Amino acid sequence: MSGARATGDAxxxxxxxxxxxxxxxxVTVVAALAVGVALSWADALTVVIGATVVTAFFCVSGLVVAWAGKVDDTWTMPAALGTFGLKALVLFPLLTGLPADGWPDRQVLAWTVVAGALLWSGVQLRWVWTRQLFYVPPPTPPGEQQRSPENPAPRG
Known part of the structure; x- marks a missing residue:
């Protein structure tokens, strides 16, 4: 054995x-209170709805990509793109079906989605920048190496 982890084992x-x-x-609590005071409480509820949609998007994507990576590392990009495409296909008709001058306010919802996507992107960037990431599969720790004819147990 080479001592490297197999694809999908990380x-x-x-x-x-x-x-x-x-x-x-x-951030949603603060933003909803500010929007509620400045605009209306219906718009504050729109902020909560927008934040929930963005959060669901990022959580679903994270879970699907992690699942795909456990199966095989080469599945992560198709899983990410496929998940994004499916969510866009579902969300687009729902958002375009909202009345232009009704509730929820499309402009408040749009700004909430933009702010939420930027917030989640910032969280992910910080998370990645503070993790030790390997460009190649890391070696198996010495105590976990399996014994084989090429790698016999040490003689003591």
């Missing part, structure tokens, strides 16, 4: 979802 860390959910919850 653990997928989804801790950015927990951090993203926490940050989004705090």
């Amino acid at each position: 653990p997928w860390d989804l801790s950015f979802l927990r951090i993203g959910l926490l940050v989004t919850a705090v």
Whole structure:
């Protein structure tokens, strides 16, 4: 054995979802209160809806890409693109079906989605920048190497 992990064996860390959910919850409460006071409480509810949609998008994408990576690393890009395309196909008719002058306010929803996407992107960027990432599969730790005829147990 070469001592390297097989494709798809690397653990997928989804801790950015927990951090993203926490940050989004705090920012959503503050933004909804500010919008409620400045505009209306219906618009504040629109902020909550927009934040929920963005959060669902990032959580679903993270879970699907992690699942695909556990199966095989080469599946992650098709899984990410396919998930994005499917979500866009579902969301586009729903958003275009909203009345231009009704509730929820499309402009408030649009700004919430933009702000939420930027927020989640920032969370993911910070998460990636603070992790030790390998460009090649990391070697198996010495205590976990399997014994084989090419790699016999050490003689002591």
